[in-house]
Amino acid sequence: MNMERMNVNHLERVTTSITPSGFFGTSKDNIVELENFMTEEEINFLEKSAKGITIWDVTESHVNENGTTIYDANYWKDRVATRPSLDRNDPKIGPVIEGLFQRLQPIIENFFNVKVQPTGQTIVRWLPGQLQKPHADKELHDGPDAGLPNDFPYYDIASLFYLNDDYEGGEIYWPLQGVSIKPKRGAAYFFPGDMNYIHGVTAIKGNIRYTVPFFWTILEHTGENKPDMNKDYYRTLLDPENRGKNLYESVYEE
Numbered sequence: 001m002n003m004e005r006m007n008v009n010h011l012e013r014v015t016t017s018i019t020p021s022g023f024f025g026t027s028k029d030n031i032v033e034l035e036n037f038m039t040e041e042e043i044n045f046l047e048k049s050a051k052g053i054t055i056w057d058v059t060e061s062h063v064n065e066n067g068t069t070i071y072d073a074n075y076w077k078d079r080v081a082t083r084p085s086l087d088r089n090d091p092k093i094g095p096v097i098e099g100l101f102q103r104l105q106p107i108i109e110n111f112f113n114v115k116v117q118p119t120g121q122t123i124v125r126w127l128p129g130q131l132q133k134p135h136a137d138k139e140l141h142d143g144p145d146a147g148l149p150n151d152f153p154y155y156d157i158a159s160l161f162y163l164n165d166d167y168e169g170g171e172i173y174w175p176l177q178g179v180s181i182k183p184k185r186g187a188a189y190f191f192p193g194d195m196n197y198i199h200g201v202t203a204i205k206g207n208i209r210y211t212v213p214f215f216w217t218i219l220e221h222t223g224e225n226k227p228d229m230n231k232d233y234y235r236t237l238l239d240p241e242n243r244g245k246n247l248y249e250s251v252y253e254e
């Protein structure tokens, strides 16, 4: 492969998925925490930078053909800063996060036997009282829309960095695996983006919580086990009797 071609590949953003939902199974072993992923210098810089952000993205909601809101701009208003916004706050932030992506990439590629491409650099803040109901990152997971694509079908693997720990609540939990984690400052996390790995965030209390969410699009499966797009992989569906209700809410209600 010549350099010109490689550069094109590097810049091109792939927005389709070659990985069927359910391919990675349901094991909690696919939910990975890497403590102290960042150096002290990186975490100190990013925590301070995140707390200093004043410019946030302005976005619009999207609705699918069934009338379901698949991206709710109001929910994310004034708390998401993607790369263009980060650059306007401080152009040093984006490259530091990019460096972290580069360090995490080989770990992801070895773990899942894949070649991947990351999405962009983003910082999100969670204000006291805010929470997130269980959801899958690459598809809709509940009711008649379960399994239909959301706006991000190429979010094959989810990743998060956490930038602070001076707040209460704000635990991330995976109800299907029965896993709940109080995120650690400076740690990295990753897990599959499909509906077998729905996850939520408990209400934040006290202070603002800052995260760096991002995703990996799988470009190639390098292991023996290749996905078969025609196969129906096992996917956990929520109890249809309780459709519309959040099955896990009672467990995590304040």
Ligand SMILES: [Fe+2]
Pocket (backbone or CB within 6 Å): 135, 136, 137, 158, 199
């Ligand atoms: Fe998510």
